[in-house]
Amino acid sequence: MIRFENISLTLNHRPLFRKLSVEVPAGGRLIISGESGSGKTTLLKMLLGFVFPDEGKVFIDKQELRLRNVWQLRQKMAYVSQEMQIGRGPVDRFVREILRFKNNRSINYDQGKMLRLMDDFQLGRDTISKNLDDLSGGELQRVAIIVTLLLDRSVYLLDEVTSALDQSLKEIIVHYFSNLKEKTLIISSHDTIWHEQGFPILNLGKNGSSS
Amino acid sequence: MEAAPDIGLMRLLAAFGLLVVPLALSVFMKLGIARQLFGAAGRMTGQLFLVAILLIYLFRWDNPWLNVAWVIIMMFFACFSAMAGSKLSFSRFFLPVFLAYFAGTGLVLLFFNKVIVNYDNIFTARLMVVVGGMMLGNSLNSTIIGVSHYYESVRKESKRYLYLLSLGASQQEALLPFFRDALLAAMRPFLANMATMGIVSLPGMMTGQILGGANPETAIKYQIAIILAIFTALSISVTLSIFFTSRKAFDAYGILKADLFRG
Numbered sequence: 001m002i003r004f005e006n007i008s009l010t011l012n013h014r015p016l017f018r019k020l021s022v023e024v025p026a027g028g029r030l031i032i033s034g035e036s037g038s039g040k041t042t043l044l045k046m047l048l049g050f051v052f053p054d055e056g057k058v059f060i061d062k063q064e065l066r067l068r069n070v071w072q073l074r075q076k077m078a079y080v081s082q083e084m085q086i087g088r089g090p091v092d093r094f095v096r097e098i099l100r101f102k103n104n105r106s107i108n109y110d111q112g113k114m115l116r117l118m119d120d121f122q123l124g125r126d127t128i129s130k131n132l133d134d135l136s137g138g139e140l141q142r143v144a145i146i147v148t149l150l151l152d153r154s155v156y157l158l159d160e161v162t163s164a165l166d167q168s169l170k171e172i173i174v175h176y177f178s179n180l181k182e183k184t185l186i187i188s189s190h191d192t193i194w195h196e197q198g199f200p201i202l203n204l205g206k207n208g209s210s211s
Numbered sequence: 212m213e214a215a216p217d218i219g220l221m222r223l224l225a226a227f228g229l230l231v232v233p234l235a236l237s238v239f240m241k242l243g244i245a246r247q248l249f250g251a252a253g254r255m256t257g258q259l260f261l262v263a264i265l266l267i268y269l270f271r272w273d274n275p276w277l278n279v280a281w282v283i284i285m286m287f288f289a290c291f292s293a294m295a296g297s298k299l300s301f302s303r304f305f306l307p308v309f310l311a312y313f314a315g316t317g318l319v320l321l322f323f324n325k326v327i328v329n330y331d332n333i334f335t336a337r338l339m340v341v342v343g344g345m346m347l348g349n350s351l352n353s354t355i356i357g358v359s360h361y362y363e364s365v366r367k368e369s370k371r372y373l374y375l376l377s378l379g380a381s382q383q384e385a386l387l388p389f390f391r392d393a394l395l396a397a398m399r400p401f402l403a404n405m406a407t408m409g410i411v412s413l414p415g416m417m418t419g420q421i422l423g424g425a426n427p428e429t430a431i432k433y434q435i436a437i438i439l440a441i442f443t444a445l446s447i448s449v450t451l452s453i454f455f456t457s458r459k460a461f462d463a464y465g466i467l468k469a470d471l472f473r474g
Contacts, residue, residue, distance in 0.1 A: 045373075048376070048377055050373055050376075067463050067464065071381075071465075074377060075379055077377055079373070081374070083370075084371060084374055086371055086374055087375075088388070098378050098380075101380045101381070103379035103380075151379065157377075
């Protein structure tokens with residue numbers, strides 16, 4: 001469960017949110033819509049404790065996001081943004097490094113699962129030995145998504161993940177996530193294909209209003 | 212081998228006579244650097260004469276405390292000028308970088324003086340002031356390059372950093388790749404320089420020693436030792452600088468603070 005409670009935030013002298021309240025139940029979906037600069041990414045970053053509201057509270061699974069639990073609550077989230085430089089070196093090594101983080105040691109590296117996910121997202125199997133620097137934007141995007149899926153988090157924050165992809169890849173990604181019934185999805189996107197899924201939409205307007 | 216003969220005052224003026232060529236270039240090509248050239252040459256001459264006077268007394272008195280104090284003062288100014296060339300905030304970085312540099316260079320300088328050269332008095336002006344000065348000029352810039360690279364890349368690639376945090380990395384784990392890149396950025400130029408030494412350029416220390424009457428064999432041994440010492444000193448300084456500054460550069464949530472850079 002995710003809840004924003006009376007969130008207000010002014011960033012660089014611009015009011016982004018005023019008394020914004022939204023709740024997404026566990027396993028629920030929410031599309032955040034709005035022009036660029038309307039605060040879509042900022043709202044997602046708030047859930048990770050990367051940005052803080054001037055007023056109001058953020059709840060994750062009934063716990064208020066605070067300094068003392070931020071590092072632990074981040075473990076529930078997976079965050080993927082567009083056009084990310086995620087690392088260097090071979091894909092395989094990168095994935096193993098992520099799984100060697102202290103917090104992730106309980107997860108075994110299952111290369112079979114990795115390869116199946118690569119098939120699902122139409123990445124050639126040879127991608128696993130390629131260098132991250134040599135991947136195209138679309139390939140990198142899918143690797144970033146696959147890594148979060150290996151971690152099996154309960155909340156997925158997808159920040160314009162499909163905007164740089166072609167139509168068939170957009171469809172693959174949207175359908176994949178739409179079928180993850182038990183995951184909570186919070187999506188920021190302009191893509192109509194997300195809007196066609198019938199998920200609830202939060203419109204961030206100008207001047208901090210929302211509907 | 213004999214020491215090189217002194218250069219008389221009139222002959223030194225002949226060296227200034229060489230400037231006729233760049234000056235003429237400046238006039239004919241409208242480079243507009245004549246004033247700057249006079250200024251720079253004048254400053255260099257004044258500063259070096261002052262240093263010569265200081266060195267004469269430092270060598271005459273050869274007081275260990277004074278020699279160490281001189282090295283610290285040089286470090287202070289070197290740190291100041293190297294940081295002025297970077298975008299890092301003075302108030303946040305000057306002290307930790309200075310301390311890291313002092314520890315890194317200080318340790319290696321003592322090792323050089325005691326283990327490699329093995330003089331009876333390792334605080335003698337000949338070693339402290341001369342070798343210390345040599346190390347300073349070379350390793351501080353690399354240190355600042357490393358530290359700037361670290362913070363600038365965390366800022367520029369903040370998506371990557373935040374992505375790693377969201378993947379469950381602790382702050383240290385998420386910063387590790389940036390630390391790796393910073394070390395490489397600091398070390399690589401010096402490594403390239405090391406690999407061409409003696410072919411592309413004859414190093415200053417060696418030239419000085421040979422002119423001073425040392426035989427080339429001794430001169431190259433000193434040169435090799437000092438280059439290795441400088442490289443080690445800069446490795447320690449970069450590591451410690453990042454270590455000393457990293458804790459305070461991020462807030463409790465792991466986010467890079469905004470006031471690390473000037474302007």
